[in-house]
Each structure stands twice: as C-alpha cells, then as structure tokens.
Amino acid sequence: MLEEIAPEMLVEDTRERKRELVLKNVKDRVVMRFAPNPSGPLHLGHSRAAVLNDYFVKKYRGKFILRLEDTDPKRVLPEAYEMIEEDLEWLNIGVGEKVVQSDRMEIYYEHCERLIEMGHAYVCQCDPQEFRVLKNQGIPCRCRDRSVEENLELWEKMLDNSLEGAVVRLKTDIKHKNPSVRDFPIFRIEDTPHPKTGDRYTVYPLMNFSVPVDDYLLGITHVLRGKDHIVNTEKQRYIYQYFNWEMPEYIHYGILKIEGTVLSTSKMYEGILKGEYRGWDDPRLGTLRALRRRGIRPEAIYRSMLEIGIKPADVKFSWENLYAINREIIDREAKRFFFVENPKRLKVLGAEPRTLYLRMHPDRDLGTRELRFEGEVYVSDDLEVNRMYRLMELCNIVVERVEGDVIYARYHSEDFKILRRKRGKIIHWVPVKDAVKTVVVDTEGRERCGFAEKDFKNVNIDELVQFERYGFTRVDDKREDRIVCYFAHK
RNA sequence: GCUCCAGUGGUGUAGCCCGGCCAAUCAUGCGGGCCUUUCGAGCCCGCGACUCGGGUUCAAAUCCCGACUGGAGCACCA
Numbered sequence: 094m095l096e097e098i099a100p101e102m103l104v105e106d107t108r109e110r111k112r113e114l115v116l117k118n119v120k121d122r123v124v125m126r127f128a129p130n131p132s133g134p135l136h137l138g139h140s141r142a143a144v145l146n147d148y149f150v151k152k153y154r155g156k157f158i159l160r161l162e163d164t165d166p167k168r169v170l171p172e173a174y175e176m177i178e179e180d181l182e183w184l185n186i187g188v189g190e191k192v193v194q195s196d197r198m199e200i201y202y203e204h205c206e207r208l209i210e211m212g213h214a215y216v217c218q219c220d221p222q223e224f225r226v227l228k229n230q231g232i233p234c235r236c237r238d239r240s241v242e243e244n245l246e247l248w249e250k251m252l253d254n255s256l257e258g259a260v261v262r263l264k265t266d267i268k269h270k271n272p273s274v275r276d277f278p279i280f281r282i283e284d285t286p287h288p289k290t291g292d293r294y295t296v297y298p299l300m301n302f303s304v305p306v307d308d309y310l311l312g313i314t315h316v317l318r319g320k321d322h323i324v325n326t327e328k329q330r331y332i333y334q335y336f337n338w339e340m341p342e343y344i345h346y347g348i349l350k351i352e353g354t355v356l357s358t359s360k361m362y363e364g365i366l367k368g369e370y371r372g373w374d375d376p377r378l379g380t381l382r383a384l385r386r387r388g389i390r391p392e393a394i395y396r397s398m399l400e401i402g403i404k405p406a407d408v409k410f411s412w413e414n415l416y417a418i419n420r421e422i423i424d425r426e427a428k429r430f431f432f433v434e435n436p437k438r439l440k441v442l443g444a445e446p447r448t449l450y451l452r453m454h455p456d457r458d459l460g461t462r463e464l465r466f467e468g469e470v471y472v473s474d475d476l477e478v479n480r481m482y483r484l485m486e487l488c489n490i491v492v493e494r495v496e497g498d499v500i501y502a503r504y505h506s507e508d509f510k511i512l513r514r515k516r517g518k519i520i521h522w523v524p525v526k527d528a529v530k531t532v533v534v535d536t537e538g539r540e541r542c543g544f545a546e547k548d549f550k551n552v553n554i555d556e557l558v559q560f561e562r563y564g565f566t567r568v569d570d571k572r573e574d575r576i577v578c579y580f581a582h583k
Numbered sequence: 584g585c586u587c588c589a590g591u592g593g594u595g596u597a598g599c600c601c602g603g604c605c606a607a608u609c610a611u612g613c614g615g616g617c618c619u620u621u622c623g624a625g626c627c628c629g630c631g632a633c634u635c636g637g638g639u640u641c642a643a644a645u646c647c648c649g650a651c652u653g654g655a656g657c658a659c660c661a
Contacts, residue, residue, distance in 0.1 A: 130661050165660055221659065229657095260659050271586055273657050281659035300661050320588065324656050327587095347589075348654065400595060400610075407654055411594045414611050424624055431621095455624070486620055509620050519620065561621045583623080 114402055116149050116315055118342045123155030124312045127181075128304070131161045131173035133358035135180035137379045137394070137410065141349055144398040145317050147186040156189040158311055162304075163195045164297045166287040170362070176373070180381045184391045192311065194303055195289045201298040202252065204306050204336075205261060205280055209244045213335045214279060216247035217262045228275045231268040237276070251282060251296050258282070263302075265331050277301060277328050305329040309338045320345040320405060347407040354379035370538075376579055377538050387536070388557045388567030388581035393419035416582035423557045423565060423581075428453040430462070430552075431485075431521045432531060432560035433473035434543040437500055439522070440469050441490055444504035449486055462548040470522040471544050476500050481517035483509065485561075489517065521561060530575035533566055541580075549576065557581070 116123065125146045129139055150157040159181065163169045174193070181188055208214040217224065217236040227234050239247075250256040261280035269275050279302035286292050298306075304325075308316060318326075326343050333340045355361055356379045364370040374382040384394065397415045401408055429452070446467045453459035466487060476482060476492045482502070483489045489512045490502040505511070512519070528544035535541055545560070552558060556568045558578070566578035 128661085132661090162661060168660065217659095225658095258659090271657065273586095278659050283659080297659095299659075304661090319655085321655050322661090323587070325661090345588085345655095350654090397595090402596070404589090404596085406589050408596095409594065411611075413593095414595055417611055420624085429621080429623085455619080455621085483620070512620085519622090521621080559621090559623070562623070563621095564623090 114145075114148065114399065116153065116342070116344075118315075119153055120314070123149060123153040123314045124158065125150050125155060125315050125317065126158040126160050126308070126311065126313055127186075128160040128162050129177055130165070130168055131163050131177060132168045132170050133173050133362060133380075134176040134373050135184075135381050136356050136358070136361075137351055137354070137381070137384070138349060138356050139180075140184060140381060140394050141346075141398045141401065142317060142319075143181060143184060143186055144395050145346075145403060147184075148399060149315065149317075150189075151187070155314075157187055158190045158192060158313070159188045160192045160307060160311075161194060162300070163193065163287070163289065164300070164303055166283055166285040166297070169288045171288040176382075183381060183385060184395060190311075192307065193289070194307065195287060195294075197303075197307070198290070198294050198297075200310070201280075201303055201306060202296075205298070205302070206245070206248065208263070208279075208332075208335060209248055209261070210241060211335060212241055212264075213331075214261050214263050215239055215244050216251065216256075216259050217276075217278075218247075218256075218259045220258075228267070229272050231275070233267050233276070236262075237264065237267075251280070254295055256282075263328075263331055263335075265328070271324060271327070273324060274328055301325055301328045302332065305332040305338075308341055309333070309336070313341045315342045315344065317344050317346065317403065319349075320347055344403055345405060346403040347405050349401065349408055349410055351379060351410040353412070375538060376534060376536050386567065386569065387579045388423070388565060389415070389419050390422050393422055412582075419582065420565065424559075425454075425457060426459075427557045427559040427565055428459050428552070429455070429559050429561050430545055430549045431464075431523050432533075432543055432545045432549075432563055433471045433521055433523050434533070434541050434563070435473050436471035436523070436528075436544050437473070437475075438469065438498060438525065439472045439476070439500045439502060441484075442468075442493075442501065442503045444468060444488060444490075451486055462546065464546055465524055465526065467524060467526060469525040471525060471528060472500070472520055472522050473543065474518075474520050476502070476520075481505060481512060481515045483512045483517055483519045484522045485519050487522070531578065532575055533560075533563075533578045533580050534569070535580045545576070552576070 127143045127146045147157055161174055215236055219234045219236060224234055251259055260278040262276045263279050265274055265276055267275050278299055280296055280298055282295055283297050284295055323345050361378055365372060373380050374386045376383055376387055393415055396418050449464045450461045452461055478492050478494060481489055481491050488507055489505040491505050492500060492502045494501050523544045523546045527547035529549045531543055531545040533541045552568050554568050554571060557565060559565050564583045565581040567581060569579050570577040
C-alpha cells in the first residue's frame with residue numbers, strides 16, 4: 094500500500110532507523126548530565142557532549158542535568174556560569190536541573206569521612222615528589238597504614254585549616270598496572286579564594302571523587318564522555334565499589350580534533366586579556382558565541398554533532414560539513430544583495446539611466462529590491478580593456494580604458510546571449526549613488542570593505558543575507574556611516 | 584618509555600557484536616552536465632575507501648595474530 098503511494102518514504106525510513114544513535118542498557122528512565130568546568134563559555138568541543146546528552150535525553154524522555162564543576166577555584170571564571178546557560182539555551186538544549194558543585198561541599202566531606210571510617214581512604218602528608226617515587230615502584234607510603242582514628246583526626250585538621258600540604262588518598266591497588274590509579278588523591282588543600290564561596294573552604298574534592306559521588310546521588314544512568322576519561326572511569330570504579338553503588342553505563346567517544354581554531358579556554362582568555370581577540374565571540378575563536386555571531390545556526394551545530402556520533406575512533410571536525418548543513422538551513426531565508434569588495438569606479442558611456450527591480454530570493458517571495466542605474470557604478474573585479482562584460486541583470490558593456498582608479502566602458506547591448514557568444518563574464522555592480530558602505534569581518538577577524546546596494550540599508554541586525562557570489566553573512570551592526578557584517582561561509 | 588584504545592573514500596558516517604544478500608550506505612567535497620542574467624541553490628551523471636601482512640573458513644570490511652599508523656592516559660586540573 095505505502096509502496097504504491099510513496100515508495101521513497103519507505104526507503105528513507107529504514108535508512109533513518111539504521112543511522113539512529115542508540116543507548117545501551119536503558120531501563121525505565123535515563124538521567125544524563127553535562128558537566129563543564131565554568132572557566133569560560135562553551136565551545137565547539139563542549140557542544141558535542143551537550144548535544145549528545147540532550148539528544149538521548151529527548152529520545153528516551155529522560156532528564157538532562159547541567160552540573161557545573163567548579164571544584165578548582167583557580168579555574169573558575171565567575172561570568173562563565175551564566176554564559177554556559179545562555180549557550181545551552183541557544184543550542185536549544187533543555188536543562189532539566191542545574192547543580193553547582195561548590196554548593197555541595199558538605200556532601201563531599203561527609204562521603205569522604207565515611208570512606209576514611211571504612212578504612213578506604215587516608216590522609217597523606219608525603220611530599221608529592223617522594224610519594225610519586227614510591228608509587229612508581231608500587232611501594233605504599235608510611236601514611237597508608239595509619240589507623241582510622243588518626244586519619245579522622247588529621248582530616249579534621251585539614252578542614253580546620255591547621256594542616257598543610259596534605260591530601261586524602263583513596264586506597265586502591267598500590268601495584269595497579271597504571272601508576273596513576275595507585276592510591277590516587279581525592280581531596281586537596283587549595284587556598285585560592287573561590288569566586289562563589291570565597292574563603293569558606295580550603296579543602297576541595299578532586300574530580301575523581303566529586304564526579305562519582307554526584308553521579309550516584311543524582312541518579313545518573315548513562316555517562317557520555319571523551320575517551321580521555323577512560324582512566325578516570327577506572328579510578329571512579331573504586332568509589333562505587335567501596336560504597337557498594339551500582340555504576341552507570343559509560344560511553345567513551347573518540348577525541349574530536351578541530352583544526353584551525355582556538356579552543357583552549359585558557360588560551361582564549363589570555364588572548365582576550367591581551368587584546369589579541371575582541372572578546373569571547375571573536376570570529377577566530379571556536380566558541381558557540383563566535384559561531385552565532387558569524388551566522389552559524391544552532392541547528393547546524395546540533396546536526397553536525399549528531400552526524401559525528403559516539404564512535405570510539407578519533408574524528409577530525411570538518412568545517413565544510415558544518416557549513417553545508419548551515420547553508421541548507423539559511424539558504425531559504427537569506428535575502429540576496431549585491432556587494433562589491435575593494436570597489437572600483439566604473440563609468441558606462443552611452444547607457445540610458447534606468448531602474449531595475451530584482452527579487453530578494455531566487456525562488457521565494459521575500460520582496461524586491463531597487464537598483465537605479467545612472468551610468469556610474471562600483472565593481473570589484475579588475476576589468477580588461479576591450480573585453481565584454483555584463484553588469485548582472487542590466488546590460489553588456491565593453492571596457493574602453495582605465496584611467497587611474499576609474500574604469501571607462503561603453504554600452505554594447507542588452508541581450509544576455511550576445512555576452513555568452515563573446516564569452517564575457519557577468520559581474521556585480523552597485524550604483525555609486527546611495528551605495529551603502531559595508532564592512533565584512535571575515536573568519537580571520539580582518540575587515541573587508543566595500544559597498545552594498547542601496548536597499549541593503551533596510552536589513553535588520555542579526556539578519557542573515559547572501560551577498561551574491563560572495564557568501565553568507567550575518568548583519569552585526571548598523572551605524573550611520575556603514576553596516577558591519579560577519580562572514581559565515583560561501 | 585609504560586598502559587590502554589582505535590584504524591572504511593579528501594572529510595564525516597552506515598555496515599563489524601550475530602562472517603555470505605557489501606564489486607560497501609548516506610552526506611560533504613571534487614569533476615562534468617542541465618537549469619539559471621549568481622561561480623549560490625536545485626536537479627542529473629561521475630570520481631573516490633575496507634591501513635598492511637599472515638591465519639581461520641567453502642566464504643572476511645566483518646573473527647584471530649602480528650606489523651604499521653593515529654590517539655588517550657601516566658597531576659594535589661576537569
């Protein structure tokens with residue numbers, strides 16, 4: 094039946110089902126978390142975890158928890174809490190619950206105490222270098238077999254701020270084949286004031302402690318993380334075992350390698366402070382806000398990340414693929430305008446003035462624009478003497494001479510076919526009168542100056558437009574003397 | 584160096600678990616054509632890959648071993 098009416102629908106359907114991403118071990122409900130460190134806004138790298146979590150949560154009607162992991166006061170940027178939420182909202186990710194780790198310090202302390210009481214953790218006062226030497230040989234340090242009472246006493250001292258240079262270590266396997274797993278630290282002292290809690294705490298949990306504790310208490314069922322966390326998963330397994338907790342399902346995906354863009358939050362921040370970048374949304378950066386400013390749609394990023402998926406092999410991020418998806422989205426809504434970069438004056442002799450009305454979009458009704466031709470226009474190409482050109486949508490001309498910055502040409506004919514026969518080029522043009530000074534900021538942050546046609550002045554900020562043959566840009570700012578756009582892609 | 588993981592066209596992806604229907608999917612890219620007064624979009628055609636070597640098997644992209652390549656981890660960061 095369906096085969097007769099619409100066979101292509103069937104084909105499409107099976108394909109879609111095949112490519113769909115699935116989660117293993119889904120019981121009644123999935124709870125997943127996205128856990129960034131609030132050191133800056135979200136970038137392309139983060140968007141992968143955020144999107145995949147959101148996708149699965151929506152697919153299985155579960156819960157998305159945003160957990161801000163701010164247990165290293167040195168790596169917290171106060172504005173980042175807000176920025177991360179904005180970025181997620183922009184990506185259309187539904188945050189079901191928000192948790193901030195610095196609000197949960199007492200919880201971590203309690204659980205640490207329990208581990209000490211059970212004899213699974215101890216306070217270690219060894220010099221880090223010395224400990225490492227012992228650890229690498231698989232030899233326990235002398236702190237390891239202190240009594241529970243002593244450890245609790247020392248732990249209290251740590252909290253009281255009367256013990257320096259101590260850490261709490263988890264007893265794992267001192268001969269574990271991965272040395273970093275051997276009695277790894279779970280708490281450390283850090284005196285740097287915390288942007289949220291000030292100097293209230295000086296003892297902070299390390300990730301491999303706070304993460305499993307929170308994952309368990311929040312009821313996380315599936316954890317999606319990069320394979321750089323594989324060893325951490327192994328470490329965290331000890332915590333689950335000691336508390337006799339059931340472990341969530343872990344999925345480790347390959348590293349997403351993104352070339353040609355700055356993604357390191359600390360490097361970006363440094364660059365901003367030095368004035369090298371104009372802010373978190375500088376077009377050279379890989380932050381979501383930079384992409385937004387350039388006119389990349391959140392759906393394009395979302396689809397891009399789903400396409401990449403969760404396979405364990407590393408993947409190279411392809412800007413081309415992202416652009417292709419974005420182009421597909423914005424093509425139908427982007428109004429067309431003429432824009433000439435590096436403008437040169439062109440005087441056309443012997444042509445009658447006239448007014449043209451062109452469509453804003455080749456196949457959708459987005460209105461018309463008006464071009465008044467009065468003999469003098471801007472063009473961006475270098476024109477050759479004696480060659481025929483066509484001012485697009487207008488008429489054929491032949492270049493006569495170039496005098497300084499001004500090109501002189503003579504009107505030749507109307508018919509497009511003549512141009513074809515003479516193998517002439519079609520060029521863009523903008524009437525000199527009423528030309529709108531326009532700056533396009535490219536992906537390197539360079540300003541490219543030129544003129545757009547008169548009606549371009551009616552665009553709204555934030556609108557996406559296509560400068561014909563030039564590329565898609567987002568209108569960023571309108572000033573009295575010019576309009577500023579950010580370049581998206583061809 | 585040690586430990587672990589992975590290798591499908593330029594890029595991303597499907598297939599690999601449960602060998603045959605895979606002279607390998609889809610997208611992007613590239614080349615060509617149609618259309619078009621955009622070198623855009625759309626439509627059509629084409630290009631292009633199972634890292635290599637052994638083994639198991641009637642049969643291997645799919646299973647096993649080795650090599651090579653790439654990656655991750657080896658912190659009082661996350």
